Protein backbone atom coordinates (compact mmCIF):
# COMPACT_ATOMS: atom_id res chain seq x y z
CA UNK A 1 0.00 0.00 0.00
CA UNK A 2 1.58 3.25 -1.08
CA UNK A 3 0.69 6.75 -0.01
CA UNK A 4 -0.29 7.53 -3.62
CA UNK A 5 -3.30 5.22 -3.20
CA UNK A 6 -4.50 7.46 -0.38
CA UNK A 7 -3.73 10.62 -2.35
CA UNK A 8 -5.00 10.13 -5.89
CA UNK A 9 -4.84 13.87 -6.53
CA UNK A 10 -1.34 14.15 -5.05
CA UNK A 11 -2.39 16.76 -2.47
CA UNK A 12 -2.25 16.25 1.29
CA UNK A 13 -3.73 18.72 3.73
CA UNK A 14 -3.09 18.36 7.44
CA UNK A 15 -2.42 20.39 10.59
CA UNK A 16 0.81 20.88 12.51
CA UNK A 17 -0.79 18.96 15.38
CA UNK A 18 -1.62 16.10 13.05
CA UNK A 19 1.91 15.93 11.65
CA UNK A 20 3.62 16.17 15.05
CA UNK A 21 1.29 13.49 16.43
CA UNK A 22 2.09 11.27 13.45
CA UNK A 23 5.84 11.55 14.03
CA UNK A 24 5.58 11.19 17.80
CA UNK A 25 3.56 8.02 17.66
CA UNK A 26 6.18 6.46 15.40
CA UNK A 27 9.16 7.31 17.59
CA UNK A 28 8.54 5.92 21.06
CA UNK A 29 11.61 5.05 23.06
CA UNK A 30 10.63 2.84 26.04
CA UNK A 31 12.69 3.00 29.21
CA UNK A 32 14.32 -0.24 30.38
CA UNK A 33 12.18 -1.02 33.32
CA UNK A 34 10.49 -4.15 34.69
CA UNK A 35 9.01 -4.90 38.09
CA UNK A 36 7.70 -8.47 38.09
CA UNK A 37 6.46 -11.38 35.98
CA UNK A 38 4.79 -9.10 33.39
CA UNK A 39 8.27 -7.89 32.47
CA UNK A 40 9.03 -11.32 30.97
CA UNK A 41 6.15 -10.83 28.52
CA UNK A 42 7.42 -7.31 27.84
CA UNK A 43 10.86 -8.71 27.00
CA UNK A 44 9.24 -11.19 24.63
CA UNK A 45 7.51 -8.24 22.98
CA UNK A 46 10.95 -6.92 22.03
CA UNK A 47 12.32 -10.34 21.02
CA UNK A 48 12.47 -11.54 17.37
CA UNK A 49 9.11 -13.40 17.29
CA UNK A 50 7.08 -10.26 18.05
CA UNK A 51 9.79 -7.79 17.05
CA UNK A 52 8.77 -4.40 18.37
CA UNK A 53 11.48 -3.04 16.06
CA UNK A 54 8.85 -3.15 13.32
CA UNK A 55 7.46 0.07 14.80
CA UNK A 56 10.77 1.44 16.07
CA UNK A 57 10.83 0.21 19.68
CA UNK A 58 13.57 -2.40 19.56
CA UNK A 59 15.91 -0.33 21.71
CA UNK A 60 14.76 0.00 25.31
CA UNK A 61 16.70 2.97 26.58
CA UNK A 62 19.02 2.44 29.56
CA UNK A 63 18.51 5.98 30.80
CA UNK A 64 15.15 7.62 31.54
CA UNK A 65 16.56 10.82 30.10
CA UNK A 66 16.56 9.21 26.67
CA UNK A 67 13.12 7.63 26.98
CA UNK A 68 9.57 8.89 26.51
CA UNK A 69 7.56 5.76 27.27
CA UNK A 70 7.32 3.89 30.57
CA UNK A 71 5.79 0.42 30.44
CA UNK A 72 4.99 -0.44 34.06
CA UNK A 73 5.30 -4.22 33.81
CA UNK A 74 4.42 -5.78 37.16
CA UNK A 75 3.05 -4.93 40.58
CA UNK A 76 4.39 -1.78 42.23
CA UNK A 77 5.47 -2.32 45.81
CA UNK A 78 5.31 0.56 48.28
CA UNK A 79 9.12 0.49 48.42
CA UNK A 80 9.41 0.79 44.63
CA UNK A 81 6.84 3.58 44.32
CA UNK A 82 9.24 6.51 44.91
CA UNK A 83 11.71 4.95 42.46
CA UNK A 84 9.02 4.64 39.79
CA UNK A 85 8.07 8.26 40.31
CA UNK A 86 11.71 9.36 40.15
CA UNK A 87 12.26 7.55 36.86
CA UNK A 88 9.09 9.16 35.50
CA UNK A 89 10.22 12.61 36.62
CA UNK A 90 13.59 12.11 34.92
CA UNK A 91 11.99 11.35 31.55
CA UNK A 92 11.71 14.37 29.24
CA UNK A 93 8.34 15.63 28.04
CA UNK A 94 6.22 14.60 26.27
CA UNK A 95 6.15 11.23 28.01
CA UNK A 96 3.67 8.40 28.25
CA UNK A 97 2.88 5.58 30.65
CA UNK A 98 1.39 2.20 29.86
CA UNK A 99 0.22 0.13 32.86
CA UNK A 100 0.85 -3.46 31.82
CA UNK A 101 -1.14 -6.15 33.61
CA UNK A 102 -3.80 -6.14 36.24
CA UNK A 103 -1.28 -5.59 39.06
CA UNK A 104 0.12 -2.36 37.63
CA UNK A 105 -3.37 -1.21 36.66
CA UNK A 106 -5.17 -1.86 39.94
CA UNK A 107 -3.06 -3.90 42.35
CA UNK A 108 -4.66 -7.05 40.97
CA UNK A 109 -4.65 -10.06 43.26
CA UNK A 110 -2.18 -8.32 45.58
CA UNK A 111 -4.90 -6.73 47.63
CA UNK A 112 -2.60 -5.93 50.54
CA UNK A 113 -0.66 -3.15 52.24
CA UNK A 114 2.61 -3.91 50.45
CA UNK A 115 1.40 -3.15 46.94
CA UNK A 116 0.24 0.16 45.48
CA UNK A 117 -3.33 -0.37 44.30
CA UNK A 118 -2.75 0.96 40.81
CA UNK A 119 0.28 2.79 39.47
CA UNK A 120 -1.98 5.73 38.60
CA UNK A 121 -1.69 6.72 42.27
CA UNK A 122 1.94 7.57 41.48
CA UNK A 123 2.17 8.57 37.82
CA UNK A 124 -0.47 9.53 35.24
CA UNK A 125 -1.36 6.54 33.08
CA UNK A 126 -2.16 6.88 29.37
CA UNK A 127 -3.13 3.29 28.63
CA UNK A 128 -4.24 0.37 30.80
CA UNK A 129 -3.65 -3.20 29.71
CA UNK A 130 -5.51 -5.92 31.65
CA UNK A 131 -4.57 -9.56 31.98
CA UNK A 132 -2.31 -11.72 34.10
CA UNK A 133 0.04 -11.80 32.40
CA UNK A 134 -0.99 -9.99 29.24
CA UNK A 135 0.45 -11.77 26.22
CA UNK A 136 2.84 -9.86 23.95
CA UNK A 137 0.02 -9.71 21.38
CA UNK A 138 -2.05 -7.80 23.94
CA UNK A 139 0.84 -5.42 24.56
CA UNK A 140 1.09 -4.83 20.82
CA UNK A 141 -2.63 -4.06 20.72
CA UNK A 142 -2.35 -1.65 23.68
CA UNK A 143 0.68 -0.02 22.08
CA UNK A 144 -1.20 0.65 18.87
CA UNK A 145 -4.12 2.09 20.82
CA UNK A 146 -1.65 4.35 22.66
CA UNK A 147 -0.12 5.41 19.35
CA UNK A 148 -3.57 6.32 18.08
CA UNK A 149 -4.18 8.38 21.22
CA UNK A 150 -0.83 10.16 20.89
CA UNK A 151 -1.55 11.04 17.28
CA UNK A 152 -4.67 12.95 18.31
CA UNK A 153 -3.27 14.81 21.33
CA UNK A 154 -3.24 18.62 21.38
CA UNK A 155 0.00 20.60 21.24
CA UNK A 156 1.61 23.40 23.22
CA UNK A 157 -0.16 25.10 26.15
CA UNK A 158 -3.35 23.12 25.51
CA UNK A 159 -1.46 19.90 26.02
CA UNK A 160 0.35 21.13 29.15
CA UNK A 161 -2.98 22.19 30.67
CA UNK A 162 -4.64 18.91 29.77
CA UNK A 163 -1.74 16.91 31.25
CA UNK A 164 -1.70 18.84 34.52
CA UNK A 165 -5.45 18.43 34.91
CA UNK A 166 -5.25 14.73 34.16
CA UNK A 167 -2.43 14.11 36.64
CA UNK A 168 -4.23 16.07 39.38
CA UNK A 169 -7.40 14.08 38.71
CA UNK A 170 -5.62 10.75 38.86
CA UNK A 171 -3.63 11.55 41.99
CA UNK A 172 -6.83 12.62 43.74
CA UNK A 173 -8.78 9.53 42.65
CA UNK A 174 -10.41 7.53 45.41
CA UNK A 175 -8.62 4.19 45.84
CA UNK A 176 -10.61 1.11 44.89
CA UNK A 177 -10.18 -0.32 48.40
CA UNK A 178 -9.54 1.08 51.85
CA UNK A 179 -5.79 0.86 51.38
CA UNK A 180 -4.02 4.07 50.53
CA UNK A 181 -1.34 4.60 47.91
CA UNK A 182 2.05 5.98 48.89
CA UNK A 183 1.17 9.58 48.18
CA UNK A 184 -2.07 9.62 50.21
Ligand code: SF4
Pocket residue numbers: 036037038073074075100101102103104108131132133134
Ligand atom coordinates in the same frame (compact mmCIF):
# COMPACT_ATOMS: atom_id res chain seq x y z
S1 SF4 B 1 -0.44 -9.22 36.32
FE1 SF4 B 1 0.15 -11.35 36.71
S2 SF4 B 1 2.01 -11.63 35.50
FE2 SF4 B 1 1.70 -9.41 35.75
S3 SF4 B 1 2.86 -8.84 37.56
FE3 SF4 B 1 0.78 -9.29 38.21
S4 SF4 B 1 0.90 -11.46 38.84
FE4 SF4 B 1 2.68 -11.06 37.56
